[in-house]
Amino acid sequence: MTDSVLEPKTRDNELDRPLLEAALTETWKTPSGFWNTLSTVDHKIIGKRYIFTAFVFLALGGILAGLMRVQLAQPEARLLSADRYNQIFTMHGANMMFLFAVPVMEAVAIYLVPLMVGTRNIAFPRLNAFSYWIYLAGGLLLWIAFALDMGPDVGWFAYVPLSGPQYGAGKRADIWAQMITFTELSALAVSVELVVTIFKQRAPGMSLDRIPLFAWAMLVTSFLVIMAMPAIMVASTSLILDRLVGTHLFNPVEGGDALLWQHLFWFFGHPEVYIIFLPAAGMVSTILPTFTGRPVFGYLALVMALVATGVLSFGLWVHHMFVTGLPRLGASFFTASSTAIAIPAGIQIFCWLATLWDGKPVFKTPLLFVIGFIVTFVIGGLTGVMVASVPLDTQVHDTYFVVAHFHYVLVGGAVFPLLGAIYYWLPKITGRMMSERLGRWVFGLIFTGFNLTFFPMHILGLEGMPRRIYTYQPDLPWHGLNVFVSASSLVLIAGFLLFFFEAIRSARQGLPAGPNPWNAPTLEWATSSPPPSYNFPRLPVVNGLYPLWEQPTELFVAGGLRVDRRELVVTSMAAAEPEAREASPRNSIWPLWAALATTVTLIWSIFSPWAVVWGPIPVAITLIGWFWPKGTPEDES
Amino acid sequence: MPNYVRLLPPLSCLLLASCSGWQSALNAHGTSAVNLKQLIILIVALCSLVWMLVMVALIGALWRRRPERILPTELDPRRERRMSSAVIAATIAMTAVIGGFTVASFFTTRALGVAGPDDLTVKVGGSQWWWNIEYLNPQSDKSFRTANEIHIPVGRNVRFQLEGDDVIHSFWVPSLAGKQDLIPGRSNELTIRAEHAGIYRGQCAEFCGLQHAHMAFLVIAEPQETFANWVETQRQHADDPPDEERAAGRDAFIAKACASCHTIRGTSASARPVPISHMSAAANTLLLACSKPPVARSRPGSPIRKH
Numbered sequence: 021m022t023d024s025v026l027e028p029k030t031r032d033n034e035l036d037r038p039l040l041e042a043a044l045t046e047t048w049k050t051p052s053g054f055w056n057t058l059s060t061v062d063h064k065i066i067g068k069r070y071i072f073t074a075f076v077f078l079a080l081g082g083i084l085a086g087l088m089r090v091q092l093a094q095p096e097a098r099l100l101s102a103d104r105y106n107q108i109f110t111m112h113g114a115n116m117m118f119l120f121a122v123p124v125m126e127a128v129a130i131y132l133v134p135l136m137v138g139t140r141n142i143a144f145p146r147l148n149a150f151s152y153w154i155y156l157a158g159g160l161l162l163w164i165a166f167a168l169d170m171g172p173d174v175g176w177f178a179y180v181p182l183s184g185p186q187y188g189a190g191k192r193a194d195i196w197a198q199m200i201t202f203t204e205l206s207a208l209a210v211s212v213e214l215v216v217t218i219f220k221q222r223a224p225g226m227s228l229d230r231i232p233l234f235a236w237a238m239l240v241t242s243f244l245v246i247m248a249m250p251a252i253m254v255a256s257t258s259l260i261l262d263r264l265v266g267t268h269l270f271n272p273v274e275g276g277d278a279l280l281w282q283h284l285f286w287f288f289g290h291p292e293v294y295i296i297f298l299p300a301a302g303m304v305s306t307i308l309p310t311f312t313g314r315p316v317f318g319y320l321a322l323v324m325a326l327v328a329t330g331v332l333s334f335g336l337w338v339h340h341m342f343v344t345g346l347p348r349l350g351a352s353f354f355t356a357s358s359t360a361i362a363i364p365a366g367i368q369i370f371c372w373l374a375t376l377w378d379g380k381p382v383f384k385t386p387l388l389f390v391i392g393f394i395v396t397f398v399i400g401g402l403t404g405v406m407v408a409s410v411p412l413d414t415q416v417h418d419t420y421f422v423v424a425h426f427h428y429v430l431v432g433g434a435v436f437p438l439l440g441a442i443y444y445w446l447p448k449i450t451g452r453m454m455s456e457r458l459g460r461w462v463f464g465l466i467f468t469g470f471n472l473t474f475f476p477m478h479i480l481g482l483e484g485m486p487r488r489i490y491t492y493q494p495d496l497p498w499h500g501l502n503v504f505v506s507a508s509s510l511v512l513i514a515g516f517l518l519f520f521f522e523a524i525r526s527a528r529q530g531l532p533a534g535p536n537p538w539n540a541p542t543l544e545w546a547t548s549s550p551p552p553s554y555n556f557p558r559l560p561v562v563n564g565l566y567p568l569w570e571q572p573t574e575l576f577v578a579g580g581l582r583v584d585r586r587e588l589v590v591t592s593m594a595a596a597e598p599e600a601r602e603a604s605p606r607n608s609i610w611p612l613w614a615a616l617a618t619t620v621t622l623i624w625s626i627f628s629p630w631a632v633v634w635g636p637i638p639v640a641i642t643l644i645g646w647f648w649p650k651g652t653p654e655d656e657s
Numbered sequence: 658m659p660n661y662v663r664l665l666p667p668l669s670c671l672l673l674a675s676c677s678g679w680q681s682a683l684n685a686h687g688t689s690a691v692n693l694k695q696l697i698i699l700i701v702a703l704c705s706l707v708w709m710l711v712m713v714a715l716i717g718a719l720w721r722r723r724p725e726r727i728l729p730t731e732l733d734p735r736r737e738r739r740m741s742s743a744v745i746a747a748t749i750a751m752t753a754v755i756g757g758f759t760v761a762s763f764f765t766t767r768a769l770g771v772a773g774p775d776d777l778t779v780k781v782g783g784s785q786w787w788w789n790i791e792y793l794n795p796q797s798d799k800s801f802r803t804a805n806e807i808h809i810p811v812g813r814n815v816r817f818q819l820e821g822d823d824v825i826h827s828f829w830v831p832s833l834a835g836k837q838d839l840i841p842g843r844s845n846e847l848t849i850r851a852e853h854a855g856i857y858r859g860q861c862a863e864f865c866g867l868q869h870a871h872m873a874f875l876v877i878a879e880p881q882e883t884f885a886n887w888v889e890t891q892r893q894h895a896d897d898p899p900d901e902e903r904a905a906g907r908d909a910f911i912a913k914a915c916a917s918c919h920t921i922r923g924t925s926a927s928a929r930p931v932p933i934s935h936m937s938a939a940a941n942t943l944l945l946a947c948s949k950p951p952v953a954r955s956r957p958g959s960p961i962r963k964h
Contacts, residue, residue, distance in 0.1 A: 102867050175864050181841055182824040182866055187785075272842025278825060279840060313729045317740055343827060343862075344838045345819075345845035352763055359755045366751045369711065370744040377718035378740060380726060391715070398711050402704035405755065409762035411769060412700060414835020415682040415693050418827060418862040482697070484680035484831040486862045489870035496680065496858075541729070569729045 032558055033579030041557055043583040048140065048554040050607060059607040061145035062553055066152050067131030068449060073152075074124035077115055077159060079520065084112040086513060093506035095494040105490035106173040107192075111166050113176030114196060117292065118203040119159045121434060122245075125299035126210040128441060129238040131449065133214055135544035135551060136232045138223030138560045140588045141604050143216035144209075146611045146646060151209035153615030158202025161623060165195040172196035175488065177289060178259070180270035180281045185263045194263055194626040197256040201622055204249045211242035218242075221588060222596045223543065224578050225562045230596075232542045232565075233316065236323050237302025240330040244291045244298070247334070252288035255281060265629050279344060286337035294333040296430060298326055300437035301368055304390050307437075307444050308372055310540040311387040312379025315566060318371035325364035325371075332361045342413045351410045358408030365401055369394065384538075385459030389440030392467045396432025400425060403478065418488075421481025427474045439466070439519065446523065447537050451549040452530030458522045465515030472508035476501045541566035546575055559589055585653035603654035610646035617642045680831055680858035686878075687833030687857075688850040689769045696765045700758060707754065769835075771848050776814040779807060783819070783826030783839035783861065786868040792888065801891045802932045804919075805874040810884040811854050819845040824866060830859035830876050838863055851878030895921045 032040055050060040060066065087108055091100045100108065134142045142148050165171050172192045174183040183193040218231065218239045231239075259281070261267040268274035270281050309316050316322065338346065338354040372394065381387060403425040407413050416422055439462075447453050481487075485498050492498055536545040545568055547556050558577035564570040578598065581587045586604040591597060621635025685694040782789035790803045809815045819828050821839035828847060829836035837847040851857070861872035879887070898904040910921070920932040 102870065106864075106867065106869075179825055179863070182864070187824050187866065278842060309729070313726060314732065315730060317737075318744060321744070343836050344840060345843060348766060352766065355762055356759050359759050362755055363748065363752055367744070367748055370747045373711070373714050373718055374740045374744055376715070377721065378723075378736060380723060381719055391719070394715055395712065398708055402708055405758060406697075406700050406704065409696070409700070409758070409765075411693055411762060411765040411835065412696055414837070415690075415697065415831060417836060418864075482682045484682060484829075484858075484860070486829070486860055488864040489860075491870050493873075564730075566730060 030582050030584045031579065032581045032583050035583065037557065040583065041552070044554040044557060045552065047583060047586055048552075050553065055609060056607065058612050059149075059609040061141070061149050061605060061607050061611075063130050063134050063142040063145060063148060064449075064551060064553075064555075066145075066148050067127055070123060070127030070130055070152055070155070071449075073156060073159065074120050074127050075520070077119040078124070079516075080163065081112050081115040081120060082513065082516060084108045084115070086509065088112065089506040089509045091490065092492075092502050094503070095492050095496070095499055097491055100490065102490045103173065106488075107166060107169075107171040109488055110172045110175055110196070111162070114162065114172065114199065115159075116430075117176060117296075118199065119155075119162065121296045121430065122207055122292070123155055123203070124438060125238075125241070125296060125434075126207060126214075128303075128438070128445070129214055129234075129241075129299065130210060132445065132544055133217055133235050133238055134221070135448075135547070135555055136235050136542055137218060137221060137226060138543045138546075138556060138562070139217065139221040140555050140559070140586070142213050143221060144213045146605050146608055147209050148213055149608075150611035150615050151206040151213075153612055154202055154209075154618060155206035157615065157619040158199050158206070161195065161202065161619075162199045165192075170195060172199075177282075177285050179285075180259065180262075180278050181272070183259060184270055185266070186271070188263070191626055194260060197259045197263075198622050198626050200252060200256040202619075204253050205618075207245050208249055211245040214238050214242045215246070219593050220590050222591050223560050223562050224589065224591055224596055224598045225576075226591075226596045228594055228596075229319070230562060230565045233305035233319070233322055233326075234299070234302035237298045237305070237326055240326045241295050241298045244295050244330050244333065248288045248291035248295070251284050255284035255288070258284075260625070264625075279341070282341050282344065283337070286340045287334070289340065290337040291330075291333045293426075293429065294329055296434045298329060300393075300434040301326065303437040303441040303444075304372060304393060305368075306542065307386045307390055307440055308375050308379075309566065310444070310538045311382045311384060311390075312375055313382070314375065314379040315541075316371065317374040317378065318367075319565065321367055322371055325367045328364040329361060332357060332364070336361060336408075339408050339413070342410045343417050348410070355408050355410055359405050362401060362405050369398065369401075384443075385454070385456060385463055386440040386444040388460065388463040389436045389443065392463060393432060393436040393440070396428055396436065396467075396471065399475075400428030400432050404429060416481055418486055419481035420477040420485045420487055423487050424474050424477035424481065427470075427477075431470055431474070436467075439463075442523065444538070445544075446526065447530070447533035448544060448549045448551070450527040450530065451533050452526050452528075453533050453537060454522055454526040454530060458518065462515055462519045462522060465511055465518060467515075469508055469510075469512030469515050473505055473512050476505050476508075480505075536568065539568075541569040543567055606652055606654055608646065610642055614639065614642035614646055679856060680860065682831040684832050686851060686853045686855060687830070688852060689834040689848070690832055691852065692765055692768050693835055696761065699761065703754065703758065707751075769848075771846075773814070776816050776848075777810070778816045778818060779809070780818045780820070781807075781828055781839065782822045783828070783865070783872075784822045785824060785866050786861070786872040788828075788872070788874045789822065790874075792891070799892060801888075802920075803891065804932050807874065807876045808884055808887050809849065809851055809876060809878050810881045811851050811878045813881075814848050814850045817847045817849060819847060825863050826861045826865050826872065827863035828859065829862040830857050832857045833859075833876060833878075836862045849876070851876070854878050854880060 035043060048062070050056055050062050050065060087100065088105070091097050091105060130142060130148060134140070162171070170190065170192055172178070172195055174188055174193050174196065178193060178196055181187055183196070218235050222231065258267070258269045262269055262271065268276040270276045270278055272278050305316050305322055336354055336358040338351065339358045342351055403421070407416055407422060407425060443454055443459055480498055480501050483497060485492065533549045535548050538545070543560055543562070546560055558579065559581065560567065561576040561578050563576070567575060578589060581589065581601060586606060587601050588604050589598050590600045590602045592599055617638040621631050621639060624631035624635055682690065682697065683694060685691045778793060780791040780793055782791070788805050790807050792801055794800045817828065819837055819839040821841040823841065825841070826839045827836045828839060830849065833851055834847060834849045837845050839845065855878055857876045857878065859874045859876055861869055865872065898907050910919075
């Protein structure tokens with residue numbers, strides 16, 4: 021590419037605003053029509069699909085939870101058979117962890133991170149499209165299997181030998197294992213995109229100490245995914261090998277080891293908790309400044325806390341295995357590392373409290389959810405410190421105490437901030453405000469319902485009620501509290517129903533939001549709501565952590581990008597100095613075909629090892645189509 | 658019929674609120690369960706205090722009157738420094754609390770006694786979905802087995818050898834001690850010492866398949882003498898049924914599918930995996946937990962219950 025072949029006026033700084041917007045729309049748009057919709061690589065469209073799909077899975081998982089509560093409301097209930105119940109609690113756990121919690125955080129990041137760092141699209145946008153289709157296929161696999169009475173029934177961590185070939189009949193455990201492969205594949209893809217977007221596509225001037233905290237949280241989370249997910253892929257693939265081709269990796273009778281599974285699973289499974297919690301912490305750190313009217317207190321401490329949590333999260337998986345008979349000295353080490361992770365969590369809480377203390381809180385729904393988050397997450401963190409103690413854990417492990425603990429951490433610690441984030445960012449996505457009045461009701465119902473539902477479970481656990489039992493005998497003293505818990509869950513369900521109703525209603529009938537309804541300081545509020553396909557007409561340049569507060573009238577902008585092809589700016593990793601103009605891929609249908617070919621291979625491999633031999637051929641063909649040069653301007657640059 | 662039956666019936670237990678926690682970590686009657694209960698109370702109290710302090714700080718932060726700020730980015734360096742000191746102080750305090758807690762946890766682990774090789778040893782096998790209990794004796798004809806029913810002498814360390822026979826199970830009698838897993842291919846140990854006579858219910862705590870919810874058992878702690886008598890009885894064949902109704906029950910038991918799993922020593926239903934020769938009335942209710950099809954399952958009032 022040389023400058024002499026340039027037609028006149030193909031650079032953004034040569035055009036007036038209306039012409040510029042028209043040219044950029046022409047270059048970046050997703051045309052209407054069925055195939056164009058399937059071919060899009062726009063991070064906002066894919067992000068919306070991801071968010072919507074994840075919330076559908078949340079609703080489905082919630083229905084399962086409701087069914088379990090009906091069953092447990094009375095002893096010896098016959099509503100669900102043991103077999104159905106075991107499928108339901110397995111589905112609830114697997115669905116919520118793999119199809120809701122992790123994907124929804126990545127979904128929000130897919131939508132927001134490119135806007136927050138001020139670029140036009142996510143890195144590797146076709147991979148992004150591919151990851152969504154794979155995620156959707158994994159979710160459909162699990163739910164269709166469940167509808168066909170083939171749903172996994174071995175618990176969401178599928179301990180061997182129960183899930184092994186000797187005891188796990190049929191294809192149920194294989195469906196679980198392969199669903200893992202789908203969701204891990206999509207999570208890994210998204211993580212790579214986010215790391216590259218955050219490292220290389222930040223707006224000029226956004227040095228490492230000016231990255232919004234949500235983007236920092238997603239950066240750390242993405243590294244956790246990249247380092248933790250291989251362990252679970254090894255585990256689930258080994259399980260399929262045991263089940264399909266008769267290896268004995270986990271079979272103690274033939275020299276395998278049943279505990280090896282637990283080490284592999286929890287080496288992934290514990291970071292998994294932080295893969296869900298860290299993005300939520302990033303959301304809190306981003307929402308707080310807007311609703312307290314001051315910068316978050318302790319930016320550096322918060323970033324260090326995120327990184328420290330990420331590092332420590334790899335050193336405490338054994339606290340899930342305290343009753344497996346490990347040597348005591350080793351177990352004590354893991355007690356120390358598990359309680360140590362409370363320190364970075366505490367530092368974050370203290371910094372948020374300081375922000376609230378010095379700022380001027382504006383009690384809008386997003387802030388209400390942040391306050392609810394602090395109240396409940398501290399309880400979950402403290403019970404987490406309790407279960408980190410080896411002796412204490414021998415009494416509460418695998419009881420309703422632990423069920424209460426992890427719901428406090430995951431719902432209180434991640435879903436509350438997520439709901440706050442939806443109230444905060446949905447106006448950016450739909451261009452319309454959600455109702456404050458209903459928002460207070462949603463918060464009130466969910467906060468009250470959640471605590472009434474889950475707090476009594478601590479007591480049930482101490483009273484000896486194990487988790488994962490489909491029923492209990494009438495002479496056990498658990499009936500009263502179980503009735504109370506089941507009744508309270510109705511309040512929680514009502515809160516979520518109202519939330520879903522309100523989210524859908526506001527998207528159609530809400531008041532117009534305008535570009536920055538909250539007077540928020542980060543770059544995603546510098547463009548219209550919803551943002552145009554190219555995100556920013558002119559790429560912003562920042563010189564601080566809160567660009568819209570520091571330059572309230574007009575942002576500095578960078579110029580010189582071509583408007584007749586998809587181009588964005590690549591900046592240096594630390595200082596975010598502009599380095600190059602980089603082409604960004606056009607829409608393509610091939611990621612969908614590649615995802616379909618991968619899906620066929622993965623599902624086929626549940627039934628026959630030959631899938632691994634023949635399956636890659638169609639995958640290879642679709643990848644060739646994906647990367648084949650098509651003579652577009654992006655290919656030439 | 659053994660004479661301790663009157664001690665047991667769980668139904669009467671229901672009427673007495675005092676023993677409603679017969680499977681509860683908060684109703685501790687074993688040495689290690691008592692230690693653990695103290696640790697639980699200590700930690701819960703400490704954590705409640707920490708939580709309340711955080712809530713006081715939160716409420717203070719939200720309710721505080723404060724001066725109007727003109728620009729969001731305009732910060733007072735002196736206030737920022739003061740807040741830094743407060744955050745650092747809170748972090749140090751929290752680290753101290755957590756450190757103290759870790760030490761307390763460590764010492765509780767050390768305080769949990771371990772039985773010596775001379776103590777009574779009971780072998781526990783976990784199978785889907787029942788407990789195979791073996792009282793080992795060097796003379797093989799003095800060894801015997803029971804299902805889902807464990808008797809131990811009060812005030813003595815008893816060593817449980819835990820082995821998973823098929824999948825992973827977890828042996829848990831919360832009123833006596835914390836749980837320990839039974840893992841195929843490994844051998845674990847748990848020491849239990851009951852401080853008071855009584856019946857304690859236990860239950861499998863690790864999900865083990867279809868009837869995990871029904872994999873319960875009873876630990877009956879009794880004075881040494883009663884325990885010795887029980888051991889002696891266990892070595893005998895089952896009594897012949899004293900009346901016609903019970904004889905009919907035994908015949909039904911042997912004729913139906915029950916006898917394909919359950920052993921009654923001294924009848925043709927012997928040499929089966931699941932021994933129920935001298936089941937106590939309390940353990941009998943657990944037979945409801947027999948996971949096999951209802952045709953083989955006893956119902957209240959049916960002859961089997963009276964056996």
